[in-house]
Amino acid sequence: ETGVTQSPTHLIKTRGQQVTLRCSSQSGHNTVSWYQQALGQGPQFIFQYYREEENGRGNFPPRFSGLQFPNYSSELNVNALELDDSALYLCATSRAGRETDTQYFGPGTRLTVL
Amino acid sequence: TQLLEQSPQFLSIQEGENLTVYCNSSSVFSSLQWYRQEPGEGPVLLVTVVTGGEVKKLKRLTFQFGDARKDSSLHITAAQTGDTGLYLCAPRRRTSYDKVIFGPGTSLSVIP
Numbered sequence: 001e002t003g004v005t006q007s008p009t010h011l012i013k014t015r016g017q018q019v020t021l022r023c024s025s026q027s028g029h030n031t032v033s034w035y036q037q038a039l040g041q042g043p044q045f046i047f048q049y050y051r052e053e054e055n056g057r058g059n060f061p062p063r064f065s066g067l068q069f070p071n072y073s074s075e076l077n078v079n080a081l082e083l084d085d086s087a088l089y090l091c092a093t094s095r096a097g098r099e100t101d102t103q104y105f106g107p108g109t110r111l112t113v114l
Numbered sequence: 115t116q117l118l119e120q121s122p123q124f125l126s127i128q129e130g131e132n133l134t135v136y137c138n139s140s141s142v143f144s145s146l147q148w149y150r151q152e153p154g155e156g157p158v159l160l161v162t163v164v165t166g167g168e169v170k171k172l173k174r175l176t177f178q179f180g181d182a183r184k185d186s187s188l189h190i191t192a193a194q195t196g197d198t199g200l201y202l203c204a205p206r207r208r209t210s211y212d213k214v215i216f217g218p219g220t221s222l223s224v225i226p
Contacts (some may be wrong), residue, residue: 004156033214042120042202042216043157090156092214103214105156 023091137203
């Protein structure tokens with residue numbers, strides 16, 4: 001167990017709705033990254049937050065947005081949900097620094113869009 | 115655009131057999147990480163290789179980073195059912211942020 005928790009574990013929404021996913025950081029970790037993992041594929045980088053500011057973004061539209069709070073927990077918000085947004089959403093926390101630092105992943109939130 | 119491939123995509127073997135999975139890229143990386151992801155869980159880091167030609171062993175798992183730092187392999191000896199999972203490679207770059215770019219993964223199933 002990594003100490004990174006995500007909520008909820010499962011979620012069902014309909015197309016056009018909005019969703020907020022949450023991630024709590026492992027103690028001492030000030031960086032959080034969010035990933036989308038479609039079934040049978042590797043995780044795709046959405047964005048990263050460091051000290052409450054976005055610090056890098058993958059190839060995702062602006063309707064994917066995030067927040068990081070002073071306690072380093074984080075939220076991922078997705079507006080105007082589409083069917084293709086159905087996936088496992090993973091967050092990973094780390095200490096900012098060397099590229100070889102370990103990222104610790106949470107168990108993910110399974111989002112289904114109908 | 116970097117191209118990252120993992121092969122094979124799927125692998126089903128009997129317990130006790132040996133196997134090798136591969137990670138290949140069109141780009142040179144400063145380091146590479148291997149993760150294993152079990153169903154219902156997030157990926158877990160297995161190893162980080164940094165130097166071209168480096169070989170690291172983790173019990174029955176042997177990881178090698180290619181001399182040109184563009185490819186890597188993972189060899190499992192005497193596979194066990196607990197090795198079942200999705201194996202992901204993640205080359206790393208020295209950038210201003212430490213996002214992880216994953217390959218598509220190799221899904222391994224070890225049958226008792």
